[in-house]
Amino acid sequence: MIAAALIAGAGLSLTAAQAQQQQIQRTDLVQSDISVAEREVLQVRVDFEPGAVSINHTHPGEEVAYVLEGVLEYQLEGSQPVTLKAGESLFIPAGVAHLAKNVGNGKASELATYIVKKAAPLVVPVK
Template identity: 55%
Template sequence: MFKTLLVTFILGGITISSSAQSLSPQVRRTDLQRHNISVPGLEAFQVRVDFDPGAFAPSHKHYGEEVIYVLRGALEYEVDGQAPVTINEGGVLFIPAGVRHSARNRGGSLSSELATYIVENDEPLVEPVD
């Protein structure tokens, strides 16, 4: 049921406001949409994240699940201390709630991801992890 809701939401293509935020000068986040979903107490949040060549998003975690789709280039992810995995353009990665992870663009050109989060209403989206 949850998978069906998630796929329906993603394929629904609802677009709302756009606001750019910077995680660092080399990693930029653009909030695309945030909506309550049909599961009481949960909302879906979509963000485009652009990584300049060599850019690194340090270890962090989210209070909800994250589904990553690489829009452009390739990104290397380290999830919960496991060996790094490279996801190429068109590839996807699922990160469970509360799991520590980081991302890096090891390529020589811009790489981008579409991140979709399913989180509890009014919870913070991200928490840095040492």
């Protein structure tokens, strides 16, 4: 009985993690070298289901986030939250921990453009 409960509990944890991953979908659009040594540009579309929140994270370079649809709240380390709607954008400096949350009633999407160090992980989780 205890083993069955542990297996069921593990299944619920896995299901919750899978559900969180499905709430935010990243689509890579462009990845290219640029004229600055050891740097590249990446552009991605990030889609947030209602209520979805990203992990707190940093990037190995700068990010410009442009909201395509919906309403997103950005929390940058050391700053007050900023709420953006479709057509608005935000600059996120290199190494600044941040997260994004869909605070609207429907789906939200952003176009994120990064100028980052080549071969470095794009997303670095922050505890």
